[in-house]
Amino acid sequence: MTDVVALDFDGVLCDSARETGASAWRAGCSLWKAWEGDVPRAFIDRFVELRPLIETGFQTILLMKMIADGVGTTDIKARFGECCQAIIDEEELTREELVGLFGRTRDRWIETCPEEWLELHRFYPGVIEALRESMRKGPVYIVTTKQERFVSLLLDAVGVAFPSDHIYGLDRGMKKEEVLRLLLAEHGARSSRIHFVEDRLDTLIRVTTCRDLAAVSLYFAEWGYARPEDSREARACSRITVWGLGDFLVL
Numbered sequence: 001m002t003d004v005v006a007l008d009f010d011g012v013l014c015d016s017a018r019e020t021g022a023s024a025w026r027a028g029c030s031l032w033k034a035w036e037g038d039v040p041r042a043f044i045d046r047f048v049e050l051r052p053l054i055e056t057g058f059q060t061i062l063l064m065k066m067i068a069d070g071v072g073t074t075d076i077k078a079r080f081g082e083c084c085q086a087i088i089d090e091e092e093l094t095r096e097e098l099v100g101l102f103g104r105t106r107d108r109w110i111e112t113c114p115e116e117w118l119e120l121h122r123f124y125p126g127v128i129e130a131l132r133e134s135m136r137k138g139p140v141y142i143v144t145t146k147q148e149r150f151v152s153l154l155l156d157a158v159g160v161a162f163p164s165d166h167i168y169g170l171d172r173g174m175k176k177e178e179v180l181r182l183l184l185a186e187h188g189a190r191s192s193r194i195h196f197v198e199d200r201l202d203t204l205i206r207v208t209t210c211r212d213l214a215a216v217s218l219y220f221a222e223w224g225y226a227r228p229e230d231s232r233e234a235r236a237c238s239r240i241t242v243w244g245l246g247d248f249l250v251l
């Protein structure tokens with residue numbers, strides 16, 4: 001049996017919450033005149049706290065807008081989707097526009113000051129060593145909602161030559177369960193076992209409802225952006241194994 005590993009990126013390998021908040025602010029500066037200069041420290045702190053609500057990059061601009069507008073934490077947590085839609089409607093934006101703006105903002109930042117951008121990221125302790133070890137043993141994939149080029153850049157920066165065709169990110173436009181289905185078909189359910197590590201509980205729960213993915217082993221990474229209530233819920237689900245950092249990729 002070959003172990004095939006599929007890893008989420010943000011919140012599993014890399015803590016990019018501060019960079020994401022800062023990129024969201026920079027993106028917002030080109031939309032809203034009142035935003036200028038460096039992002040206030042307090043905004044970043046609130047952003048990091050609320051980061052678990054975000055599924056894809058474009059929502060970061062909307063979350064930063066809620067923070068800048070002084071929307072209360074309870075409101076944001078209870079009605080995040082609605083609040084996002086309200087801003088999109090009021091400001092006459094589109095999801096595509098926001099996705100493009102967010103990517104371009106990051107590209108420009110990386111182009112002008114790559115050290116500053118990289119500096120805001122942190123890989124969780126021990127994960128890079130575990131990743132290298134895993135890559136020596138068998139196929140490893142990154143399955144993320146981040147754009148592929150940013151993943152490559154960050155792994156390059158820590159000296160990991162990760163094959164770009166093993167990165168399934170935003171630009172491929174596939175849901176994570178579709179990627180898992182593809183990996184299962186490619187590697188064969190009889191001769192390999194797919195292990196999927198993710199810090200977003202909703203995503204894991206969604207996979208548990210796919211009958212054709214019943215053979216995929218699911219791991220919840222509790223060191224990432226997970227909230228304590230997510231860990232509790234994950235523990236109660238028999239399909240999901242909860243991993244702490246020390247368990248990471250010990251198969």
Ligand SMILES: [Mg+2]
Pocket residue numbers: 008009010011012198199200224
């Ligand atoms: Mg994640």
